[in-house]
Amino acid sequence: MGNAQRSVGVGLIGFGTVGTGVVKLLALRSAAIRAQIGCSLRLVRIADLDIRTDRGVRVDRRLLTTDARKLIADPAVDIVVELMGGYEPARQFVLGALRAGKPVVTANKALLAVHGAEIFAEAERQVIDLGFEASVGGGIPIIRTLKEGLAGDRTRAVYGIVNGTSNYVLSTMTREGREFAHVLRDAQREGLAEADPAYDVDGTDAAHKLALLVTLAFGVQASFPHVYTEGIRHIEPMDIAFARELGYTIKLLAIAKDHGDSIETRVHPTMIPQRHVLAEVGGAYNAIYIQGDALGSSMYFGLGAGMMPTATAVVADVMEIARARQRGVPGRVPPLGRPWGKLRRVSTRPMGDITSEFYLRFMALDRPGVLARIAGLLGEERISIASVIQTERKRETTVPIVIRTHAALERRLRKALQQITRLRVVRGKPVLLRIEERLG
Amino acid sequence: MGNAQRSVGVGLIGFGTVGTGVVKLLALRSAAIRAQIGCSLRLVRIADLDIRTDRGVRVDRRLLTTDARKLIADPAVDIVVELMGGYEPARQFVLGALRAGKPVVTANKALLAVHGAEIFAEAERQVIDLGFEASVGGGIPIIRTLKEGLAGDRTRAVYGIVNGTSNYVLSTMTREGREFAHVLRDAQREGLAEADPAYDVDGTDAAHKLALLVTLAFGVQASFPHVYTEGIRHIEPMDIAFARELGYTIKLLAIAKDHGDSIETRVHPTMIPQRHVLAEVGGAYNAIYIQGDALGSSMYFGLGAGMMPTATAVVADVMEIARARQRGVPGRVPPLGRPWGKLRRVSTRPMGDITSEFYLRFMALDRPGVLARIAGLLGEERISIASVIQTERKRETTVPIVIRTHAALERRLRKALQQITRLRVVRGKPVLLRIEERLG
Numbered sequence: 001m002g003n004a005q006r007s008v009g010v011g012l013i014g015f016g017t018v019g020t021g022v023v024k025l026l027a028l029r030s031a032a033i034r035a036q037i038g039c040s041l042r043l044v045r046i047a048d049l050d051i052r053t054d055r056g057v058r059v060d061r062r063l064l065t066t067d068a069r070k071l072i073a074d075p076a077v078d079i080v081v082e083l084m085g086g087y088e089p090a091r092q093f094v095l096g097a098l099r100a101g102k103p104v105v106t107a108n109k110a111l112l113a114v115h116g117a118e119i120f121a122e123a124e125r126q127v128i129d130l131g132f133e134a135s136v137g138g139g140i141p142i143i144r145t146l147k148e149g150l151a152g153d154r155t156r157a158v159y160g161i162v163n164g165t166s167n168y169v170l171s172t173m174t175r176e177g178r179e180f181a182h183v184l185r186d187a188q189r190e191g192l193a194e195a196d197p198a199y200d201v202d203g204t205d206a207a208h209k210l211a212l213l214v215t216l217a218f219g220v221q222a223s224f225p226h227v228y229t230e231g232i233r234h235i236e237p238m239d240i241a242f243a244r245e246l247g248y249t250i251k252l253l254a255i256a257k258d259h260g261d262s263i264e265t266r267v268h269p270t271m272i273p274q275r276h277v278l279a280e281v282g283g284a285y286n287a288i289y290i291q292g293d294a295l296g297s298s299m300y301f302g303l304g305a306g307m308m309p310t311a312t313a314v315v316a317d318v319m320e321i322a323r324a325r326q327r328g329v330p331g332r333v334p335p336l337g338r339p340w341g342k343l344r345r346v347s348t349r350p351m352g353d354i355t356s357e358f359y360l361r362f363m364a365l366d367r368p369g370v371l372a373r374i375a376g377l378l379g380e381e382r383i384s385i386a387s388v389i390q391t392e393r394k395r396e397t398t399v400p401i402v403i404r405t406h407a408a409l410e411r412r413l414r415k416a417l418q419q420i421t422r423l424r425v426v427r428g429k430p431v432l433l434r435i436e437e438r439l440g
Numbered sequence: 441m442g443n444a445q446r447s448v449g450v451g452l453i454g455f456g457t458v459g460t461g462v463v464k465l466l467a468l469r470s471a472a473i474r475a476q477i478g479c480s481l482r483l484v485r486i487a488d489l490d491i492r493t494d495r496g497v498r499v500d501r502r503l504l505t506t507d508a509r510k511l512i513a514d515p516a517v518d519i520v521v522e523l524m525g526g527y528e529p530a531r532q533f534v535l536g537a538l539r540a541g542k543p544v545v546t547a548n549k550a551l552l553a554v555h556g557a558e559i560f561a562e563a564e565r566q567v568i569d570l571g572f573e574a575s576v577g578g579g580i581p582i583i584r585t586l587k588e589g590l591a592g593d594r595t596r597a598v599y600g601i602v603n604g605t606s607n608y609v610l611s612t613m614t615r616e617g618r619e620f621a622h623v624l625r626d627a628q629r630e631g632l633a634e635a636d637p638a639y640d641v642d643g644t645d646a647a648h649k650l651a652l653l654v655t656l657a658f659g660v661q662a663s664f665p666h667v668y669t670e671g672i673r674h675i676e677p678m679d680i681a682f683a684r685e686l687g688y689t690i691k692l693l694a695i696a697k698d699h700g701d702s703i704e705t706r707v708h709p710t711m712i713p714q715r716h717v718l719a720e721v722g723g724a725y726n727a728i729y730i731q732g733d734a735l736g737s738s739m740y741f742g743l744g745a746g747m748m749p750t751a752t753a754v755v756a757d758v759m760e761i762a763r764a765r766q767r768g769v770p771g772r773v774p775p776l777g778r779p780w781g782k783l784r785r786v787s788t789r790p791m792g793d794i795t796s797e798f799y800l801r802f803m804a805l806d807r808p809g810v811l812a813r814i815a816g817l818l819g820e821e822r823i824s825i826a827s828v829i830q831t832e833r834k835r836e837t838t839v840p841i842v843i844r845t846h847a848a849l850e851r852r853l854r855k856a857l858q859q860i861t862r863l864r865v866v867r868g869k870p871v872l873l874r875i876e877e878r879l880g
Contacts, residue, residue, distance in 0.1 A: 021734075025592060025593075025734055028594075028733075028734075029592060029593075029594065032594065032659070033591075033592070035659070035778055035779075035782040036591060036659070036777060036778040036782070037778075038779075133589070139593075139732075139734075139735040139736075139738065140738055141584075141585050141588070141589025141590065144581075144584060144585070144588060144589050145581050145584070145585070145589070148581075148584060148756060148759075148760060149573070149581025149584050149585070149756055150581065150752065150756070151473075151476060151755075151756050151759050151760075152465060152469060152473070152751070152752045152753075152754075152755030152756045152758075152759060153465075153469075153579075153752040153755075154468075154469065154472065219472070219475070219476070275720075277717070277720055277721075277741065280715075280717055280720055281717075285737075292579075292752065293468075293748075294461075294465055294468075294579070294748035294749065294751060294752045295579040295742060295743065295748070295749050295752045296579075296742070296743050296748075296749060297741075297742065297743070298579065298580055298740075298741060298742030298743070299739075299740075299741040299742065300738075300739075300740055300741075301717065301737075301738060301739040301740075301741065302735060302736070302737065302738030302739065303735065303736050303737070303738070308733075308734035308735070308736075309734065309735050309736060311592070311734060312590065312592045312593040312732065312734045312735045313592070314592070315591075315592030315593075316588060316589055316590070316591050316592040318592075319588075319591050319592060320588060320591075323772060323773065324772070327769060327772065329767060329769045329772075332763060332764070332767065332769075332772065333763065337476060338475055338476040338477075339475075339478075342475040342476070
């Protein structure tokens with residue numbers, strides 16, 4: 001039984017930031033890894049379109065190739081690590097490796113969120129390991145935790161701060177009271193945000209990650225296209241200040257709740273209580289906060305991106321797979337923690353059907369009776385008001401009117417908003433933010 | 441290959457709080473567990489000296505026995521779960537089960553911290569799985585995280601809030617400004633502290649857990665008797681108030697640092713910055729904060745005790761072992777993450793050799809020159825003062841003098857303290873608390 005070898009050959013596709021981190025870590029930790037798993041991890045090939053740029057790490061140039069297919073076919077490559085990102089050709093390479101009988105480690109959340117059904121099914125059919133710890137939460141071992149650590153419990157809800165760029169921008173806006181556009185520009189200058197920041201600040205990256213978390217946490221076939229996604233571009237310093245006055249901090253949260261017959265999956269800026277442990281997660285840190293029936297609350301916190309943090313997750317996966325390989329027993333746990341066929345098929349609640357408390361801000365002419373009219377229209381949709389902030393008093397200029405509602409159905413709230421927007425005294429687009437009061 | 445069965449028989453030794461939780465969870469989650477691991481977990485026997493008390497959970501009375509040895513020998517028992525606690529006879533039962541070729545799941549940190557060498561060696565020799573996720577951090581999957589999730593990194597330091605009772609007492613003292621004895625008495629009344637609280641409030645429980653964490657985190661043979669242990673009985677509301685004034689919160693921290701050739705392992709009340717994420721861990725919550733070379737900071741947070749949280753950790757271990765059993769491949773990962781023989785042998789630094797910043801409080805007669813004399817004696821040991829609080833001014837009564845030092849060797853500090861205590865103007869025993877400024 002088994003293919004016990006002195007060393008296991010690793011082939012790396014994608015020699016970017018994380019790939020460089022993996023090369024560094026495999027070199028730095030080689031003796032420790034051998035002591036732990038009983039064999040060496042040997043980097044035998046690296047594929048990238050750019051094999052000229054110096055990555056500041058020592059690599060035998062003969063390992064480099066521009067042809068990923070050749071890497072996959074190389075008999076010296078026992079495990080394929082895909083770190084190129086994107087949908088194609090990453091999808092073909094991952095499927096190609098699996099079909100060639102080679103286990104895969106990937107950090108590619110976009111690929112798995114969108115093409116997961118095909119890829120996970122292939123891995124399971126072939127009984128081949130597929131590790132993706134690095135795809136969510138960088139170095140935080142959240143995938144393992146959900147697959148095995150929390151396997152005995154029924155997880156009811158997941159709240160994740162899973163996009164470091166957005167969290168950095170929001171944290172900085174909160175601390176410094178500055179505008180989104182300025183903070184983003186500074187972050188881009190410092191290399192903390194991409195030149196094209198859309199994937200991060202519009203919530204798509206968080207939605208990709210949430211789709212994976214939901215599948216593991218609830219044991220359901222989650223669907224990325226059904227994740228409601230709203231970014232942070234429309235957050236204004238004024239709303240952060242009002243949130244603080246009301247006792248909240250604004251975070252881009254990836255939220256999932258399991259209602260049994262249906263689930264909620266949504267990414268949007270969310271007001272959470274200032275004293276909640278998630279509110280303290282600042283800068284480029286990520287955190288995943290989980291509510292379970294038996295376990296109650298637990299949280300997993302760490303650096304969600306970056307060369308070395310993400311590399312630790314990749315190497316941990318490679319070590320686990322190498323161990324299985326040494327003993328000749330791949331497929332110990334299916335990639336999603338349970339067989340694909342055992343995932344529950346559930347519907348995703350439309351956003352209109354979710355219940356939440358809301359923060360609303362209107363810019364309105366400061367005339368007598370404006371608040372009464374707004375309250376009246378909310379009342380018609382059976383939405384009750386928890387508190388109101390109405391500060392300045394300047395006739396014939398617009399002033400902000402802030403309303404915090406009690407729990408209400410989003411569909412009713414939107415209907416009321418439509419009516420309110422039509423009022424002649426209300427100017428511009430109202431701001432709507434969801435509040436998670438209890439995170440339970 | 442393998443012993444694939446439709447169901448795996450679980451034998452439970454110890455039908456106390458956590459045992460009852462395990463019985464409940466196995467019943468509640470039976471369908472979900474079967475879907476995940478492909479076989480049922482069937483509770484086939486329960487041993488406890490008390491088989492009469494109603495635990496409020498439905499159990500076929502024929503499963504009950506007072507004879508744990510019979511349970512271990514029962515061929516229907518595939519996995520032995522030890523939840524009785526204590527050293528003996530738990531040690532004999534765990535070793536007996538392993539020698540009978542049966543995998544063991546235990547929550548018994550005292551047993552593993554003190555008799556681990558014997559038990560882990562036996563499990564490894566027999567290539568039998570031994571799960572102990574429930575022994576540290578209750579439902580927080582910190583054992584798995586250290587064994588596999590962080591395996592690619594080099595962990596440099598561990599900071600744990602791992603005793604819920606102490607944390608509850610300290611959090612309550614901090615919030616309410618009340619005395620240790622009063623808060624403890626209330627906690628005992630509410631069932632949040634044991635009638636004999638020594639194991640918790642004197643730091644022994646935390647030291648047991650730290651010995652296990654250190655072995656996993658650093659890959660060393662850690663020695664429980666070498667863990668420096670100091671409890672929280674001497675913490676006074678005055679010191680909590682001064683700590684706050686200086687920007688710190690006092691927590692009972694289990695601290696371990698890896699210096700390569702030696703390690704530090706110590707449990708004591710520690711001042712940490714108020715804004716640090718660990719400072720926010722209140723009540724019965726536990727958290728383990730980890731510093732790694734590549735990963736940087738990460739933290740794992742959740743309920744560290746209690747019937748159902750701890751039961752989730754036990755069931756997760758049973759599921760993992762049942763999976764291995766189904767496939768006939770036990771011993772995938774050695775109990776300590778690497779073979780016993782690969783653990784580094786390092787010495788533990790004596791407390792005199794550790795470097796720390798210190799908080800000192802003296803009660804002294806308020807006479808001119810007292811502070812100068814204290815500062816002089818500290819200076820003789822090359823200890824420099826970072827800040828001083830000297831509040832009241834009442835002639836001929838004692839007043840507190842609080843000094844925060846810069847980093848200093850503990851041996852030198854103790855020498856200075858001896859000299860200071862001899863001053864005629866200083867009354868009573870000085871208070872010494874260690875400060876962890878950076879937790880790095």
